[in-house]
Amino acid sequence: MKTKNVVLGLAVIAMGFTSCKNETEMKAEKTVDSYEKYVDSVGKVAEVDAKANWAAVEAGYEARTAEAEAALENFKDKTKAQERLHASKAKYAELKAKYEAQVAAEQKAKAETTTAATGNGLRDTFFGGKLGEDMNFNWVNKDNILSVYQNFVDTFNKNKDSYSREDFDKIKTWYEALDAHKNKVEKEGLTSKDNLQIAKLKLEFAPKFKWERMTAKADENAKAKE
Incomplete structure (x- = not known):
């Protein structure tokens, strides 16, 4: 009888560990899901809004990347989870390159316009217009x-x-x-x-x-x- 109780007790403890482990992995799964959804959402945001708020987008991405990478330790199949992260990172890198190229082009055009506008202004300072x-x-x-x-x-x-x-x-x-x-x-x-x-x-x-x-x-x- 005592032996039976001991076995049952160990079984309950084992179930507790399994439940705890499953809960931890589920939480990690949600973290990676959130990371993937965030990257997907960046691609769906209107370009003008994404470029205007890129600093905030980048900050959110960095925070979620750190959380997702930390969550990898709690996966049974780390390789599969890592592949998901790599895929989302590649998608984000592509979006970032596109927006940064657009911003650089816009800044260049603005600088050229400003230079043209201030060229006369600079000349006027020397010769009073x-x-x-x-x-x-x-x-x-x-x-x-x-x-x-x-x-x-x-x-x-x-x-x-x-x-x-x-x-x-x-x-x-x-x-x-x-x-x-x-x-x-x-x-x-x-x-x-x-x-x-x-x-x-x-x-x-x-x-x-x-x-x-x-x-x-x-x-x-x-x-x-x-």
Whole structure:
């Protein structure tokens, strides 16, 4: 009788272990199911919404991936569960690559539009909106050319740390065009006093511009390598 009770007791304990183990594996199964459903749901979200909230999507994915990978330990057939995870990871990676490519393309287009829009804005800071794309300096004469140079140098000194390599190239073109026009203005009666002041400004500007432009190019090359 006692032996029978012992056997029954062991059977009950064994059933308890089996039940506990089944419950643990069921919980793991639900975790992996949730992971698969999350990845599937990302593919069903409207592209515009997915891209707009991609940081949140990525955070949710990372959290569920960690949970699913931890749950693998509770599967009898880990190989099959691992294959399910790999399949969902591949599906997510494909979605991520697609959205990131679209976002990169949109950002590039936006940057190009901004560059085009700010190109005139940058030029206006140096010439007060008086210089057009035709680079016509006819509005610069012997009476105002000193102030034009002064504004050019002052503007550069004020904003030199914010210019990109492309900006420096534009500034160089504008400066050289202004210098070329100065030769014409000198023949129109530019005073010696103003000419001397312009020479001082040019002497101040040239080495500073060369250094800043060279530094900007070096910085962008370094970032590109990263």
